[in-house]
Structures are given as structure tokens and as C-alpha cells.
Amino acid sequence: MTQGLAKASLVLGILALVLVWLPGINIILAILAIVFGIISLVKLGKNKELGGKGLSIAGIIMGGVGVILTPISLAFIGAMAYFGVISPANMLPETCLFPAGTDCIEKPMIQKDGVITFTLKNSLGYDISFDASQAVGQDPGDECDAGYVIQSIQVPFPGGADTICLPDNEDCRLRNGDAATFKLRCQSNLPLYEYFQSRPKLKYRSVDTQAEHMLIGDIRAKVE
Numbered sequence: 001m002t003q004g005l006a007k008a009s010l011v012l013g014i015l016a017l018v019l020v021w022l023p024g025i026n027i028i029l030a031i032l033a034i035v036f037g038i039i040s041l042v043k044l045g046k047n048k049e050l051g052g053k054g055l056s057i058a059g060i061i062m063g064g065v066g067v068i069l070t071p072i073s074l075a076f077i078g079a080m081a082y083f084g085v086i087s088p089a090n091m092l093p094e095t096c097l098f099p100a101g102t103d104c105i106e107k108p109m110i111q112k113d114g115v116i117t118f119t120l121k122n123s124l125g126y127d128i129s130f131d132a133s134q135a136v137g138q139d140p141g142d143e144c145d146a147g148y149v150i151q152s153i154q155v156p157f158p159g160g161a162d163t164i165c166l167p168d169n170e171d172c173r174l175r176n177g178d179a180a181t182f183k184l185r186c187q188s189n190l191p192l193y194e195y196f197q198s199r200p201k202l203k204y205r206s207v208d209t210q211a212e213h214m215l216i217g218d219i220r221a222k223v224e
Contacts, residue, residue, distance in 0.1 A: 003051055003052040003055075005036045005037075005039055005040040005043070005052070006037070006051075006052030006053070006055035006056040007055055008032075009032075009034075009036035009037035009040060009055065009056050009059025009060065009063070010033075010056075010058050010059040010062070011059075012029045012030075012032045012033035012059065012063065013029075013030070013033035013037075013058065013059040013060070013063045013065075013066065015029045016029040016030035016062060016063055016066030017066055017069070020066060020070070021073060021077070023070050023074045023077070026069075026070060027066070027070045029063075030062075030064070030066030030067045031063065031067070033063030034059075034060050034064060034067070036056075037056040037057065037059040037060035037063065040053075040055075040056040040059075041057070041060075044056070093220075094107065094108065094221045095218055095220045095221075096118050096218075096219050096221075097217065097219075098120060098217045098218075099215060099216065101122075101124040102121070102122060102124065103120065103121045103123055104118055104119065104120055104121075104219075105119050105121045106118070108220075108221045109221065110190065110196050110221045110222070110224065111190075111223065111224060112190050112192045112223050112224070113185075113189060114144070114185050114186035114187060114189060114190055115151060115183055115184070116148075116182075116183070116184045116185070116198050116219060117183050118182055118219060119179050119180065119181045120174075120179060120180055120182065120215075121178070121179040122174045122176050122177065122179070122180070123176070125176055126206055126208055127174065127175045127176055127208070128173070128174050128176075128204045128206060128207060129171050129172060129173045129174070129206075129207050130153055130165070130172045130180075130202065130203075130204050131170045131171070131172070132152070132153050132165040132167050132169040132170070132172050133150070133167050133168060133169070133170055134203055136148035136149065136150060136200050137200070137202075137214075138199060139199035139216050140199070141197060142199040142200070143196055143197045144186035144187075144188070144198060146186060146187035146188040147186075148185060148186055148187070148200055149167065149184070149185050150167055150182070150184055151167075151184065151185045152164050152165065152182075152183045153180055154180060154181040154183075155174050156175070156178045173207060184200055186198070192223055193223060194223055195220060195222050195223070196220070196222075197219070197220050198219040198220070199217060199218055199219070200217050200219070201214055201215070201216050201217075202214070202215045202217070203215075
């Protein structure tokens with residue numbers, strides 16, 4: 001029993017040092033290492049024939065070092081977060097999400113000059129049309145302060161060539177099953193190498209019924 005406590009103290013002390021970069025976990029392990037080590041030494045003091053004194057002392061020492069290193073670790077992590085070296089936002093994956101039936105099929109690209117490029121596939125079951133001159137709306141959470149304009153919409157043309165719709169084109173058609181490459185421009189420069197969240201709102205209409213609908217995207221990528 002005593003030797004088991006001594007071994008547990010040693011193992012917990014080692015883990016406390018290894019996991020020092022996780023302050024909440026390592027402080028618990030360090031305290032347990034010290035407690036188990038002290039209990040083991042007390043039992044050993046009552047029975048000199050029991051083994052494990054060295055393990056207990058090592059566990060207590062490593063647990064103590066783990067306790068001492070905890071505030072240092074917290075200060076270091078806080079400094080890293082303050083200066084933006086580590087940020088929860090930067091740990092999230094890149095995303096390109098649009099409503100069902102309009103699938104983002106390639107990795108989005110965001111440039112420092114504000115140009116956001118993404119490719120949407122029309123899987124709605126019918127042909128649709130975009131007005132390239134439309135004002136692009138913004139959903140809550142969008143980080144573009146200056147607003148967007150459509151720079152171009154590139155759509156496949158029957159026969160193999162692509163058609164590039166510029167802002168003066170009010171009827172940019174995308175057939176069912178085809179994909180279009182959109183270039184939106186946030187009218188301000190973006191910080192290089194930082195992640196940017198774009199939530200554009202684009203209107204489109206059914207070619208057959210002329211009914212209008214709204215696409216709300218959720219695009220997140222690192223500015224390049």
C-alpha cells in the first residue's frame with residue numbers, strides 16, 4: 001500500500017511537470033503528488049522496513065516544482081494570448097458554407113486587398129440567375145466594415161468557354177449542376193495572415209419562375 005502511494009506520487013509528479021502547459025490539470029496533479037508523497041512518508045516513518053521513500057520524496061519534489069511552475073505557465077500563456085500568438089479564433093478551421101443546394105466546392109481565398117474568391121455549385125434542381133450589379137448585403141458577424149461590391153462572377157458557357165459577368169451584367173445565369181466562381185471585394189484592405197470572417201448575402205432568382213431568393217454565406221479563411 002505504502003509503496004503504491006509512493007509510485008503514485010512519483011507518476012503524478014512527472015505528469016504535473018509534463019502537463020505544465022495545462023495549468024488547470026497540472027496543479028491538481030501536482031497537489032495529489034505532494035499529498036500521496038507525504039502520506040507515504042508518514043507511513044514509512046511508522047514502519048522503517050517498508051520501501052518507497054525515494055519515490056515519495058521524488059514525487060513531492062516534482063509536485064512542488066509543478067506548483068511553482070503553474071503561475072509562470074499561466075503568465076506565459078496569458079502573454080501569448082495578449083500578443084495574439086495564440087488565439088481561439090486562429091485555431092478554428094477554414095470554412096465556406098452556403099445553404100443546401102448551393103455547395104461551396106473549393107477552398108475560399110481571401111486577399112489582403114479585400115478580394116474574396118469562392119466557388120459555388122448550383123445543386124438546386126433548376127437554373128438560377130444573379131444580378132452582378134446588386135448591392136451585397138452582410139449578415140451579423142461579417143468583419144468587412146466598408147461593405148462589399150461584386151467584382152466578377154465567372155460561369156460556364158455552353159460549349160466549354162467561361163463567361164465572366166462584370167458589375168454591369170444584370171442576368172448572370174448559372175445552370176443547374178454547374179459551378180460559378182465569385183469575386184467579392186471588401187472595400188478596405190485586410191490584415192495580412194489573420195483570419196477573416198465574411199458573411200455575404202447574395203440575391204438570386206429562378207430563371208423559370210423569376211422568384212427571388214437569398215444566399216447567406218459563411219466564409220472564413222486566412223488573409224493571404
